[in-house]
Amino acid sequence: MDKVLAVEQLDVTFALHKSEVKAVSGLDFSLSAGETLAVVGESGSGKSQAFLAIMGLLAKNGRATGRAMLDGVNLIGMPPAALDRYRGRDIAMIFQDPMTSLNPSLRVRTQLSEVLVRHQGFAKDKAERAAVEMLERVGIPEPAKRANAFPHELSGGMRQRVMIAMALLCRPKILIADEPTTALDVTVQAQMLELFKSLTNDFGTALVLITHDLGVVAGVADRMMVMYGGRAIEKRGTDELFYDPRHPYTLGLLHSTPHVETRAKRLDPIQGLPPSLEHLPPGCSFNPRCAFRFERCVKERPPLIGIEGSEGRAKACWYDGALSYGKVA
């Protein structure tokens, strides 16, 4: 399949008062047309910062190095004016809270059509028609009427749909969604995930779902990338990752999630807390919380290496034995 985005050796560093902290280190991944990649990690894993860097949206004290190749051009280090040729048109990003992306003082119709006028040079009335069509496509009832509403007049689920509609107006090749369903009720979340599935099918958009919840993306993602302490620690196909996790952290995440079908007496959570990026432990960042660690894990950082030699399946862990907590699975 066509690669629409290739990220290589992406580093993100933030300058603090007297020191520097590295939020993302040596991230490599690629995205093919139409596929859905889930990026999973707890807070501070670097999952959001990596994509903000690609979009050129880092905070002022942040700096990114490396490559994020889109159509043969590197987005990293590109000046904002040049980035605007790609942002919104080829690559779009949506966030957990739609109110941060929607202008509260503009009607939905105005802010949506503006995107098309600006990026595609549409005439105003044509842009407005296209905006209403897109509102209908993302499942907003009475789209012509809702287009006249201000964002605060819509419910949370509706706002999320408006934001998705806005992001898809220019039919971007890549849509990045940062925790898009975290703030939504479970029935609305299910509607949203269905919507994402049908939109990626219809438009051939590559979708990146950034989430802390493995369960949410299980039914939607083709591939998964698990991040910890600013690095990718396991990259696998979704089924492989769930049924045969190879990194102890992934295993721990899977065991930390309560299931609605069965009532286990206890969960098997990972002990301790996610590390502070300012004080990452030596060796493997996960080693202080790892049930499988041995001497080497404390001394040397494990590189991300292929599993069984094939491309796209990888883990960063020295331990090679079977992964289980001593129980028959």
Next chain:
Amino acid sequence: MSDLLRIDGLSKSFSVSAGLFARPLRLRALEDISFTVKQGETLGIVGESGCGKSTLGRCILQLLSPDQGQVLWLGQDITRLPAEEMRRRRRDLQIIFQDPLASLNPRLTVGEIISDPLRTLMPELKAADRRAKGLRIMEAVGLLPEMINRYPHEVSGGQAQRIRIAQALITEPKPLVCDKPASAPAVSVQAQILNLLADLKDEFGLTLIFISHNLSVVRHVSDRILVLYLGRIVELADGDDLYQDPKHPYTRALLTAVPIADPKRARQRNIDALQGEIPSPINPPSGCTFRTRCRHAIEVCAQQRPPLETLKSGRLVACHRWRELELRAADSA
């Protein structure tokens, strides 16, 4: 098991401003809620935003006074208690909230925070007793003794929640209401807190009322589960029964919408996708409030509010059509 709490006909509404000169609107947060909480059980209260679950928790503890109805604590109605008597009762009625850091006084040390309730609620205790009790409870919730002199800004989110749990438990309350206590962004920390609550329940014989929007979490901790929709009870049942055989269409839809952490089954699953979103509680639909999103709604659902029926098993369900729907499910199986 005997009943610790009996909630009887509880209603609560709020007045909502509709503008400077307009007459304020009534938001009916809870309507005619009746159920019991048994000694030593964990009762989960689940529902989507605006269903009234947090209001219910606060009404039970008299942090909000209900407009109507009674809350019987071991047979005594605590909604009409004089202020002074209610203060004494407080040691038995405790709550922990979602954002633990917001409920910790930044000027007090961890030790002072944890033993603070003892000073007002159990004034007969001496300082040394308070400290000893504090250390014992810190150990129970997995806090190291050296944390006793730290301040809230020096602790992590998971530790903050443990401090809050210790503070709530120090007066040995019955019940302890947990209002979305494990909504931490770190999945591993959430699991640790859930395990801790399970351990403490065994150790102290706690009665827990566990409020959450996360059905997987509620299912994990609860013996019985109460499902709310727009301020009304739609169903109350044992966790297993509710999951295996939901009687109310809303419960069924809610269960199928919960994400499954199993890719093959998640892809195959037929989501009983509800249309639309929850209507406003200011202007709820007539009759059954769920009818606007229910596939099975018929005329009667718009005309009459379905009564809350008590089944033989003690299960509660409020739906005009639950009997026929169950028959139909059996036919198609």
